[in-house]
Amino acid sequence: EDQVTQSPEALRLQEGESSSLNCSYTVSGLRGLFWYRQDPGKGPEFLFTLYSAGEEKEKERLKATLTKKESFLHITAPKPEDSATYLCAVQASGAGSYQLTFGKGTKLSVIP
Amino acid sequence: DAGVIQSPRHEVTEMGQEVTLRCKPISGHNSLFWYRQTMMRGLELLIYFNNNVPIDDSGMPEDRFSAKMPNASFSTLKIQPSEPRDSAVYFCASSSSYRGTYEQYFGPGTRLTVT
Numbered sequence: 001e002d003q004v005t006q007s008p009e010a011l012r013l014q015e016g017e018s019s020s021l022n023c024s025y026t027v028s029g030l031r032g033l034f035w036y037r038q039d040p041g042k043g044p045e046f047l048f049t050l051y052s053a054g055e056e057k058e059k060e061r062l063k064a065t066l067t068k069k070e071s072f073l074h075i076t077a078p079k080p081e082d083s084a085t086y087l088c089a090v091q092a093s094g095a096g097s098y099q100l101t102f103g104k105g106t107k108l109s110v111i112p
Numbered sequence: 113d114a115g116v117i118q119s120p121r122h123e124v125t126e127m128g129q130e131v132t133l134r135c136k137p138i139s140g141h142n143s144l145f146w147y148r149q150t151m152m153r154g155l156e157l158l159i160y161f162n163n164n165v166p167i168d169d170s171g172m173p174e175d176r177f178s179a180k181m182p183n184a185s186f187s188t189l190k191i192q193p194s195e196p197r198d199s200a201v202y203f204c205a206s207s208s209s210y211r212g213t214y215e216q217y218f219g220p221g222t223r224l225t226v227t
Contacts, residue, residue, distance in 0.1 A: 032214055043116075043203050043218030044155075087155070091214055098143050098207065098214060099168065104154040 002027045006088050006103035013078055013110050021073040021106045023088030031093040033071050034100060035064050038085045047086075078110045114138070116219035118204050124225045130192040133222045136185055137206030145216060146179055146189050147203040155203070161187065162209070194226045 005024045013019055025033065032051050036044035048057045050066040057064050061082060063074045073086055085107045089100040117136040125131055137144050145160040159169040161181045169179070176195070181187040191198055201223050205216040 034215060036218075041221075043205075043220050046215045046217060049213060049215050098162065098209060099145065099157050099160055100216060101157075102155040 002090055002092055002101040004088055004090055004101055004103035006086075006106050008106060009104070010107045011109070013075075013108070015079060015110055015112050016077045018074070018076045018078070020075070021086055021108070023071040023073070023103055024069060025071070025088070025090045026069075027090045027092050027101075029093035031091045031097070033066055034089045034091070035071070035073055036087040036089065038087055038105070044087055075108070078108075080110045080112050083108055083110045116204055116206055116217055118202075118219035118222050120222060121220060122223050122225075124227065125194055126227055127195055128193045129226075130190065131194045131198075131224060131226075133189045133202050133204075133224070135187045135189070135204030135219060137187070137204070138208075138217055139185070141206035141208045141217075142184070143207045143209055143216075144181060144187050145205040145207075146187070147205065147218075149201045149203060149221070158189070191224075194224075196226045199224055199226050 003026045007022045032049045034049050035047040037047055038044045048064045053068045055066050061076050065072050085105040087105045089102040091100050119134045143162050146158040147155050149155045158171045159179045164181045179189045201221045203218050203221045205218045207216040
């Protein structure tokens with residue numbers, strides 16, 4: 001069974017204080033690892049897909065990295081508008097296997 | 113381009129009533145997913161369709177839940193009869209497997225409250 005564990009559950013940062021969120025996973029063959037951002041009262045918003053160990057992707061102050069067992073979402077010099085819950089999900093390889101298994105998320109609060 | 117559309121956004125109903133949630137996926141997407149999100153359990157996949165055909169409904173909690181996708185642009189999730197423990201936010205998401213990328217795009221959700 002595919003599993004995703006995110007840590008910490010909640011993270012409180014001062015504006016400009018860089019940090020990282022962790023996503024540990026077990027999956028029987030990884031097709032892709034996905035990061036989403038979810039604001040209160042809204043649906044998850046797609047950020048990145050990572051496909052293989054060593055891959056990195058960046059978007060503004062966010063950078064996602066991937067190893068064979070975990071992924072990190074690095075936040076550089078965060079701003080209050082980066083406050084949200086960040087969700088990690090994995091998709092297993094295999095014909096017709098399109099579902100995502102989600103972690104419970106890390107709630108990030110950036111204080112001005 | 114319109115994203116995934118869900119209706120209603122909020123639904124309050126009494127225990128025992130039938131509830132129908134609706135979803136319009138992104139045009140051109142061939143996979144559709146229904147999720148339920150609660151504080152305790154996070155995001156759980158209920159069922160997903162590929163090319164309008166249900167592929168995996170193992171996440172559907174019990175026979176009170178049913179889902180249909182009569183065509184590529186519409187899907188429903190029905191709960192009959194509803195119970196208080198069904199209270200949650202229900203999300204619909206769609207994706208395209210044609211391009212070899214599999215990210216899912218979520219709708220705004222339906223917040224269901226069963227009293």
